[in-house]
Amino acid sequence: MVTKVNLRRRQLLIGSVAAGIAGTTAATVHDGELGAPPQTIRGVVPWQEGTADAPPGATGTGYAYFTPPEAAFIEAAVARLIPNDPVGPGAVEANVPFFLDRQLAGPFGRGDHYYLGGPWPKGTPEQGYQSRFNPAQLYRAAIAAIDKYVGANLGAATFAKLAAADQDKFLKGMESGDVKLDGGVDAKSFFAMFLQNTKEGYFSDPIYGGNKDMGAWKMIGFPGAHYNYKDWVTRHGEPVPFPPVGFKGRPGWTET
Amino acid sequence: MTTTLKPVDAVLVGCGWTGAIMGQQLCDAGLNVVALERGPWRDTPTDFATGFAQDELRYMWRHHLFQNVADDTLTIRNNVDQEALPMRHLGSFLLGTGVGSGGVHWNGQIWRFLPTDFLTKSHNEKRYGKKAVSAYDMTVQDWGVTYDELEPHYDEFDKLCGTSGKAGNLQGKIQPGGNPFEGPRANEYPNPPMQQTYGPTLFGKAAAELGRHPFPHPTGNMSQAYTNPLGAQMGACTYCGFCEKFGCGNYSKASPQTTVLPYLLQKSNFTLRTECEVLRVELTADKKRATGVTYVNSAGEEFFQPAEMVILSAYVLQNVRLLLLSGIGKPYDPKTGEGVVGKNYAYQTMSSVNVFFDDKLINPFIGAGALATVIDDFNGDNFDHGGLGFIGGAYIAGMITGGRPIEMIYTPQNTPAWGLEWKHAAAKNYLRSFSLSIHGSCMSARGNYLDLDPTYRDIHGRPMLRMTFDFTQNDHKMSDYLTDRAAEVAKAMNPREIKLNRRTGSWSVVPYQTTHNTGGAIMGDNPKNSVVNKYLQSWDVPNVFSMGAGAFPQNAGYNPTATLAALAYMSADAIKSQYLKAPGPLVRA
Numbered sequence: 001m002v003t004k005v006n007l008r009r010r011q012l013l014i015g016s017v018a019a020g021i022a023g024t025t026a027a028t029v030h031d032g033e034l035g036a037p038p039q040t041i042r043g044v045v046p047w048q049e050g051t052a053d054a055p056p057g058a059t060g061t062g063y064a065y066f067t068p069p070e071a072a073f074i075e076a077a078v079a080r081l082i083p084n085d086p087v088g089p090g091a092v093e094a095n096v097p098f099f100l101d102r103q104l105a106g107p108f109g110r111g112d113h114y115y116l117g118g119p120w121p122k123g124t125p126e127q128g129y130q131s132r133f134n135p136a137q138l139y140r141a142a143i144a145a146i147d148k149y150v151g152a153n154l155g156a157a158t159f160a161k162l163a164a165a166d167q168d169k170f171l172k173g174m175e176s177g178d179v180k181l182d183g184g185v186d187a188k189s190f191f192a193m194f195l196q197n198t199k200e201g202y203f204s205d206p207i208y209g210g211n212k213d214m215g216a217w218k219m220i221g222f223p224g225a226h227y228n229y230k231d232w233v234t235r236h237g238e239p240v241p242f243p244p245v246g247f248k249g250r251p252g253w254t255e256t
Numbered sequence: 257m258t259t260t261l262k263p264v265d266a267v268l269v270g271c272g273w274t275g276a277i278m279g280q281q282l283c284d285a286g287l288n289v290v291a292l293e294r295g296p297w298r299d300t301p302t303d304f305a306t307g308f309a310q311d312e313l314r315y316m317w318r319h320h321l322f323q324n325v326a327d328d329t330l331t332i333r334n335n336v337d338q339e340a341l342p343m344r345h346l347g348s349f350l351l352g353t354g355v356g357s358g359g360v361h362w363n364g365q366i367w368r369f370l371p372t373d374f375l376t377k378s379h380n381e382k383r384y385g386k387k388a389v390s391a392y393d394m395t396v397q398d399w400g401v402t403y404d405e406l407e408p409h410y411d412e413f414d415k416l417c418g419t420s421g422k423a424g425n426l427q428g429k430i431q432p433g434g435n436p437f438e439g440p441r442a443n444e445y446p447n448p449p450m451q452q453t454y455g456p457t458l459f460g461k462a463a464a465e466l467g468r469h470p471f472p473h474p475t476g477n478m479s480q481a482y483t484n485p486l487g488a489q490m491g492a493c494t495y496c497g498f499c500e501k502f503g504c505g506n507y508s509k510a511s512p513q514t515t516v517l518p519y520l521l522q523k524s525n526f527t528l529r530t531e532c533e534v535l536r537v538e539l540t541a542d543k544k545r546a547t548g549v550t551y552v553n554s555a556g557e558e559f560f561q562p563a564e565m566v567i568l569s570a571y572v573l574q575n576v577r578l579l580l581l582s583g584i585g586k587p588y589d590p591k592t593g594e595g596v597v598g599k600n601y602a603y604q605t606m607s608s609v610n611v612f613f614d615d616k617l618i619n620p621f622i623g624a625g626a627l628a629t630v631i632d633d634f635n636g637d638n639f640d641h642g643g644l645g646f647i648g649g650a651y652i653a654g655m656i657t658g659g660r661p662i663e664m665i666y667t668p669q670n671t672p673a674w675g676l677e678w679k680h681a682a683a684k685n686y687l688r689s690f691s692l693s694i695h696g697s698c699m700s701a702r703g704n705y706l707d708l709d710p711t712y713r714d715i716h717g718r719p720m721l722r723m724t725f726d727f728t729q730n731d732h733k734m735s736d737y738l739t740d741r742a743a744e745v746a747k748a749m750n751p752r753e754i755k756l757n758r759r760t761g762s763w764s765v766v767p768y769q770t771t772h773n774t775g776g777a778i779m780g781d782n783p784k785n786s787v788v789n790k791y792l793q794s795w796d797v798p799n800v801f802s803m804g805a806g807a808f809p810q811n812a813g814y815n816p817t818a819t820l821a822a823l824a825y826m827s828a829d830a831i832k833s834q835y836l837k838a839p840g841p842l843v844r845a
Contacts, residue, residue, distance in 0.1 A: 036296045036297075036530070036531055036554065037531065037554060037555060038529065038530060038531040038532055038553035038554050038555055038557075039297055039529070039530045039531065040527060040528070040529050041297060041521060041527070041528040041529070041530065042521075042524070042526070042527045042528070043521070043522060043523075043524055044521060044522070045299065045517065045518055045521050045522075046297060046299075047299055047301065047302065048302075051302050052301075052302055052305055052307070052308070053302055053303045053304075053308075054307075054308055055308050055311055055314050080674075080675065081674040081675070082674065082675075082678075082679055083675065083676050083679070085676060085679075087679060087680055087683050088679060088683055107318075108318060111326070112324070112326060113318065113319045113324055113325065113326060113345070113346075114325065114326060114344050114345050115325040115326055115329045115342050115343070115344045115345075116326070116344065117342065117712065119711065121339060121341060123339075123341040124334070124338065125764065125766075126334055126761075126762050126763065126764040126765060126766070127332055127333070127341045127343075127765060128343065128344065128345060128347055128764070128765040128766045129344045129345045130341055130344060131344075168675065171674075175673070195673060195674055196317075198674075199662055200313055200317055200662050203312070203661040203662045204311075204312060204313035204662065205311060205312075205313065208313055216661070217661070219679075219682075219683050220661060220665065220682055220683055220686035220687070221686060221687045222621055222659060222661050222686065223621055224310075225310040225311075226310075226496065226621070227306050227310070227494060227496055227506075228494040228495075228496065229494065229495040229496065229497075229621070229622040230492075230494055230495060232495075232619070232622055233451045233452075233453055233495050233622055234451050234452075234453075236453070236454035236457060237454055237616055237617045238617065239617060240619055240621075240622070247307070247308055247311070
């Protein structure tokens with residue numbers, strides 16, 4: 001009676017990774033809404049054994065969406081957003097570029113959860129995202145515009161070739177909106193999305209491809225997908241000794 | 257082509273909290289009821305099992321359980337001089353969809369409004385003068401219902417949910433440990449309060465030292481196992497910290513799934529159809545009676561479902577839109593102040609104070625949706641507003657819903673948002689900080705309203721809803737005053753430092769604030785000032801009932817769910833005891 005859509009969703013995700021290189025594919029199935037067939041439920045709770053709406057983790061190796069010049073920008077830029085040092089992993093060490101690639105190749109990149117219909121006036125800051133681009137298109141257009149800007153104004157071939165201090169200066173210019181980019185790209189809007197996505201890759205469950213070895217969780221002391229803290233609720237101020245755990249468990253699963 | 261279905265006694269548009277409650281009430285009265293839900297079926301073991309429910313990326317940031325704006329959104333602007341543009345991505349509020357809807361991914365914060373909250377206009381006018389309720393173009397009204405009328409229905413919802421808490425006022429007697437400012441309760445909460453973690457405990461101590469009256473937040477997160485009057489069983493909360501914005505895999509959070517549906521779905525006179533979106537309510541030619549609803553399912557098939565009663569039990573924004581699209585009631589015009597549908601849209605005025613310690617491990621990942629110690633000293637009219645220049649207030653909560661790291665890493669004032677300095681601040685402060693939430697009222701005003709957008713259309717070709725909203729100076733003054741009161745408690749906790757996150761400037765759709773949209777289908781004592789009467793019955797089309805927070809004439813400084821649920825129970829009572837015997841207006845205009 002119940003046709004749970006997770007299988008279709010997974011197929012869609014895998015299919016879209018291949019299609020993603022060419023840009024975007026029109027979504028026919030959305031997570032959650034309107035995608036499942038209509039059901040009439042009567043006289044029973046329609047539970048069916050063996051079904052679960054399991055999360056669609058990242059698969060494979062290498063880049064499926066980013067072109068080599070795009071990958072060069074991404075790897076250079078996320079290393080400035082979250083640099084590596086002994087306190088904790090950098091975004092590159094946490095595998096964030098791979099996470100971003102898989103996100104942009106999938107439903108997020110396609111804008112499955114964005115409304116992108118027109119017309120497209122720019123609007124006020126309070127009206128939020130007002131681009132016709134879906135996230136994958138925005139990244140593509142923004143990276144091209146950034147490298148063009150760097151080439152024309154900052155004396156290097158691409159962003160990746162700038163010195164770290166100059167990269168930081170440029171990123172700050174995008175963050176503040178002082179940098180104006182071509183190609184219909186709002187630099188400030190792109191930076192906000194890019195920083196948000198970078199932190200998502202850094203701190204989300206490792207099944208999505210980032211947060212390698214749960215390094216970001218270890219750095220801050222977050223135990224991850226831990227299910228039960230009942231014994232610790234009133235142990236105020238005591239260190240909770242659980243090492244982080246992800247959906248796929250962790251090395252040394254049986255410890256503590 | 258539209259297929260006409262077999263008539264039913266009542267059709268419910270939407271199967272969240274109010275749909276489930278009305279379904280149960282009307283089916284128990286013997287009515288033949290069909291519920292139409294535009295989203296999918298969802299259940300605990302399949303859709304948010306403990307094996308994968310704790311997924312911040314998927315549920316919070318990729319909106320897995322939320323309304324998909326690609327299919328359905330609204331347009332937004334701050335004032336009538338602006339052009340409204342589509343909300344292209346969820347931000348300020350996280351709309352629900354699917355069976356259970358927002359009742360699946362809410363926090364479980366269960367509040368009753370204060371007795372004076374139902375008398376916003378008359379009470380404040382009497383105490384502070386006419387200007388206090390008309391300044392800043394405010395259009396506040398009395399509700400047309402009193403706390404005493406709603407009390408038995410609040411009680412019903414508490415028993416349904418198994419609310420965990422401590423009464424502060426039992427039949428007029430103030431109780432130690434509870435909220436001394438609340439209206440009188442007939443009964444103690446069904447379950448004891450939750451245990452408090454370190455942060456809320458520190459907050460409570462500091463607040464008490466300042467002479468405030470801290471108490472545990474009343475919650476639909478179970479402090480112990482509970483079986484409700486419908487026989488639904490819930491388990492004790494494990495404080496996993498993935499509650500708000502997530503479904504509970506542990507049957508520990510009250511939701512339609514955990515409290516009503518296991519009972520309701522067994523009834524032969526109840527039918528639930530999922531993936532069915534109602535396009536409009538159909539009316540007779542004289543527009544005085546609804547004949548049923550037209551809906552389209554995910555296969556693109558269109559149906560007419562005839563019904564004796566139409567219950568709009570979708571979210572506020574959908575209910576108001578359906579009223580406007582169906583021509584039920586006169587649309588509000590902000591220029592003239594005439595008309596009622598869409599009038600008095602309001603929101604919630606949120607701010608916060610972050611608290612940073614060097615010497616205290618807060619362990620913020622131990623959390624629950626409504627795990628907090630709260631003070632209500634500065635909510636509603638619990639304090640003298642003389643000379644303050646505003647009405648309303650907020651509760652202040654030392655609250656830890658969890659420590660989800662993409663959303664909830666607090667860094668001190670002037671910390672950059674990225675780079676080594678940010679990373680070091682995140683690593684240093686994550687375990688040693690938490691946030692006080694200031695949950696403020698929002699008074700209705702002449703320029704804040706809902707109507708149909710002239711430009712943008714949804715996937716069915718219908719005009720989108722247009723939201724015109726900004727915070728009033730009343731709300732800004734209230735929020736600033738309350739944020740200062742929260743800062744006093746924060747400082748009394750002796751932290752290394754605090755950070756004030758005031759509500760400044762115009763309302764923005766970008767940062768998440770809260771999904772407490774109210775008004776637009778407001779209740780009142782006559783058809784000139786309201787869309788529905790005290791039983792949520794349309795003044796214009798008496799066999800249409802509009803549920804939910806759309807009925808609030810303005811929003812109090814509390815979470816809305818218990819109040820909208822109590823209103824639904826009261827409506828159901830009136831339908832069963834009066835309307836079914838003599839269908840027609842329950843209140844004479």
